[in-house]
Amino acid sequence: AVDLALWDLKGKLLDQPVYALLGGPVRDRTFCYATGNDTDWQLELGFQAMKLARPSGPVHGEAGMARTVDLIERTRKLIGDSVDLMLDCWMAYDVEYTVRLAERLRPYRLKWMEEYLVSEDFDGYAAVRERLPWMTLTTGEHHHTPWPFFQLAARRSVDVFQPDIHWVGGLTACVKIAHIAAGAGLSAILHAGGNDQYGLHFTCATPNAPWAEFFVGSPPGVPLEETADLWHPLQRAVPRDSSIAPAPGPGFGLAVEEEWLTPAL
DSSP, rough: OOOOOHHHHHHHHOOOOOHHHHHOOOOOSSSEEEESSSSHHHHHHTEEEEEEEEEEEEGGGHHHHHOOOOOOOHHHHHSSSSSSSEOOTTTTTHHHHHHHHHHHHHGOOEEEEEOOOTTTTHHHHHHHHHTTTTEEEEEEEESSHHHHHHHHHHTTTTTTOOOOTTTTSHHHHHHHHHHHHTTTTOEEEOOTTTTHHHHHHHHHHHOOOOOEEEESSSSSTTTTTHHHEEEEETTTOOOOOTOOOOOSSSSSSOOOOOOGGOOOO
């Protein structure tokens, strides 16, 4: 929080957006994918890529694996071949389960499998990489500080880093992580990077951050424009046609509205 506040302050003092402080925008709008399992609604919103949450894990045995395969199969049939599809495993698997599931999902052309092991299992990530050389692998949401990303890069255990700008140490840490990724020929796509201006400014100015993730937390049928401020008062941006851009203005383009403030008693 302090790191982000200092970047915002610097931008306001210099009357520059944060993405300009990072070197300037590398694209006008960033491709944006949706996270959530309301696939029909995400297609209606115009998303051209989407990520599903896994419905089960090793504790559910073969029946659980079959449920995951069925979900991916049904989703691929619904979205067709032109929409990218990813699976978020949220630290639920072990090495063997990850490999077996990936092999069963291979016909459905996943864009990537994400965070299939607990974050500290660096040997496990290396083992999965060795056994699944053809699969795009990602992780990083639950890594803290740039140091774990250096270890992953040194072993080339994954293809995409996914730090959370609020959990990893702020914008400064994310810039370091993007440099580590660039040196290894990898990408850095923030966890929920499309859901607030902090992530959007980083993504706009980072060449090897080609996508933004947008968690769709609103009910199906409710336009995102009607829910963004309620769900996250610092959003001030919604994706359109599977792309998104940061807010203009100095700093992160944010302001504290007077009506948000309550006088102290």
